[in-house]
Amino acid sequence: MSTTMGPDARGEFVGADGQSFGGRFMPEALIAELDELTRVWEEAMADPAFTGEFERMLREYAGVPSMLYEAARFSEIAGARILLKREDLNHTGAHKIRNVLGQALLAKRMGKTRLIAETGAGQHGVATATAAAYLGLECVVYMGKVDTERQALNVARMNLLGAEVVAVDSGSMTLKDAINEAIRDWVASVEHTAYCFGTAAGPHPFPAMVRDFCRGIGDEARAQVLELTGRLPDIVTACVGGGSNAIGMFTAFLGDADVRIVGFEAGGDGVETPRHAATIHAGEVGVLHGARTFVLQDADGQTVESHSISAGLDYPGVGPQHAFLAHSGRADYQPVTDTEAMDALAVLARSEGIICAIESAHALAGTLRLAAENPGCTILVNLSGRGDKDMGTAIEWFGLGSPDGAAP
Amino acid sequence: MTAFGTEHAFAKTRAEGRAALVGYLPAGFPDVAGSIEAMTVMVEAGCDIIEVGLPYSDPVMDGPTIQAAAQQALEGGVRTSDVLRTVEAVAATGAPTLIMTYWNPVDRYGVRRFAADLANAGGAGLITPDLIPDSGADWITAADEHGLDKVFLVAPSSTDARLAMTTAHCRGFVYATAVMGVTGARASTSDLAGPLVARAKLTTDLPIGVGLGVSNGAQAAEVAAYADAVIVGSAFVRALLDNPDRAAGLEALRVLTEDLAAGVRGTR
């Protein structure tokens, strides 16, 4: 299975035209560790004791498998049959817990005593802090200063869980800079520290490893949709930041040629402006954070700052397998603006009583667009997280909070 | 090997029975003309080889000092073409001049075009902190075509197999990172560097340079006892950051370089 899915032994996803994505562009100081991590991970995935423990933790602790939910009233508005994979109901409120439990268990297997992580929205940081508490590991989370402000609730959660949160004030003070700082920590601490990477990006083996820890999303959803409807969905959608929830959902459907796969990137103020994070749509192939992939960059290869209302999608790179899937045409990727996402968030809240994360709202907004183009079809959407963390942003955006305040 | 290759510098230092002093500054810091002037002072005061840093937005191997300088250079608008121009000016002093760069700016410029333009500017080669030979086939080909130095890094964590593979791909010298960590001056030298140099020497006859953390002549002398080159970066940047007045900054650079140069000569 993984032979057809990639990557190759060098961690590269290579297109029919020879274009390669992924690989390893990292300091030599970390290569031995990345090799060792690859070895231990491959061994663990073939060890029923490891996979059994991972599945037990997901089931007993994280609330997985998550439900598939037929969103009837939202479907009526959309004009298509919309099925939601409820990753928002997982413990800690997002799909991120799947990846984190897998990596934390691996860290234990490797004898590490400390976890570090980067986080944008804070969901991955919260999940890592949670796993560290659950498994008795020390935890430090790097978070851009801008993000500590717009996701203050999650900073407080991490603190309560016993993690140290470091506000990163270099560069754009968002996710990419948090990753830089986590790598700097790791170069110095690798002997006893595992870098629990939060998305399906970075150097090999992270893109493949994070995918495989998240692929339960799609494996479960595919079976759930078949059970509910008797057939495969017409379209599968997810939002794409670095790409963990999306690749977790898409993997099960890559071999289903009739299923259309669409990822939605953050379009910010619009891709015609400089303020967006639509990396695949508007970026060019380059190297960022250890992998060859699409990058928002200038003519000299300097990374361009991204912008999105959603901290979790505010990243100028993207996981290399998504770059590969876009390049090969198997999946397509479209931008969704801040406004479209916030509108969709309100529509879901009003029609279904579900407040989702702003990241996930990008997938919903894109889904409404696809539904309008394909009335009557069945669309499976990964609802990657819940919106508690985003209430501050929502209060500001919609002017909420006063008893007779305006309705969105 | 170009007319400006590091081989000549090492032939000279070997003949003198001492280690080479390699000095690093980012191009465009404090501005393009200022960085050229500063590196010229470093050559005059005793640096044998110069590393011109190509400022990059995401320098994952650099600590706060070099990050601050790179950010200042980028905010000042430095372009890749300015870096090549800086190399040309510094190489004209006669000191072999390499570029130290993260990979994406070279990738973006086009590896073959970058190699050609670097050779044209009289540059000696590249030091590539986030490019390992495993991922560097295009660069290796282009460097070979132009006879440019390929300086890959080895680290205390490198396995023996990786050490042998990496040094086999180097030309000019090998860059041994003395500590597990990012760039930045450190109070004491590392006890990981000596054993790393010894292990690297088993795999190659190339000179081995040791970098990360050296900030004064005493430390330089310690490292020079077992390495072929002492590589200093953050301390030079610090001298300029601490002395915003241009003349004072250049004077501080000169004093520091002389101290380090005495260190590598054991005449301190």
Ligand SMILES: Cc1ncc(COP(=O)(O)O)c(C=O)c1O
């Ligand atoms: C709920 C939720 N969805 C999606 C993302 C985006 O990450 P990825 O693209 O890795 O799924 C995040 C990141 O923080 C998130 O919290």
